[in-house]
Amino acid sequence: MSRSTFAAKSYRTRGIVLRTHKLGEADRIITLLSPELGVVRAVAKGVRRTSSKLGATLEPFMEVDAQIVAGRSLHTIIQAQLRHPYGQALVADYSAYTAGAAMLETAERLTDADAESIAPQYRLLHGALATLARGGHESGTVLDSYLLRALATAGWAPSFAHCVRCGAMGPHQAINIPLGGVVCHDCRPAGSMSPSPATVSLLAALLEGDWAVIDAADGATRAQGAAVVANYLQWHLERAVKSLKLVERQ
Template identity: 40%
Template structure:
């Protein structure tokens, strides 16, 4: 019986060489979450589509289901996303962090295209981003919101007491009140928590006003530390590129 095949929009979020001329690619697909597939012979110079299996290329792929791995038998370029990224170190590492995060936050058997669509949108925006780290944080906060993992930014994450509060503990789920705050915590500016709330809820213009204020850079750095702590708690380890701003 022929194996079922399907076509999908996909982004390469990981790959490694396999056997003599094959490659295993990890794809973030639009409606099948993360798919691992073997691409046979793609490391040979005459491969029809091997060179397209790169990060920052939106692909239309042909896959066949297999027992453990799918087989990738074709890949067409839909959109080349790397312009503006490969020339700029900060944008490039931020875009790499977006792909890395998308892979980690992908949930098996999730058919919801939200993660794929927001990853693609974030990569497109990154090409002319004026502030790559803020854009990564915005992407991450919105993914956390969608996955039900958003940190509490006003009420105390531990006891529910209404804020604003001035401490943040990712392991407890967000902002914490004076009673729940563990000793030795660094104070957090409530405006940084507000900035996170605005970005998580898509209010970029209002967030931009805060970022352009006199302490905007400080708020952005504070937000970045808090978002990074959330990522570490939620997916088990920090994203390499996210450590840039620290």
């Protein structure tokens, strides 16, 4: 965030609550993702008191309109209005909740590292949380689709159709994570993965958002695809997303 953004004493922004931390006896530090400002960290005073009107609003997954007073180190949220209560639906479904938690953690990592993709990353996260909250698709596949598309938005788009070395059109039977996608027989380096053809097709569908193909995939194919996505995510973030370990798969 630039210095000019906070030239005024206070400002308004909409944002998705990524996480919260306790501060003192009654306060919380709220981490928001704003489509204009990126990751914003601000104190919400008194929200842990039962009388607070902001307590239920400033929870993870919620999209809010926030009035914030700028500070030298931490900012302060003085008002927040709920825009979309995604958290209400997600906390009632453990598999959706854990998938959503992995989305929030990934979004924070990607937007902290790449300021140029903040707005599209925000839209992508917003849409993914809305899809999770509505239900209708298996939560693990919604997560995997989000992760691949978020990485593509950050500039790390994988290829599941053309060989990433020579450009030969597939289908190809091997995936190399460091190279960024499928490789043909002639270009395949040591250490490449050998997923099933159905898994490669599923990965392409996850990246494109082709839900007819995604929803038709069986459990074994989804599990193999999820492993590829997790490895690809960890390779580019250079460390694991802790929330992925908690994701409940069907």
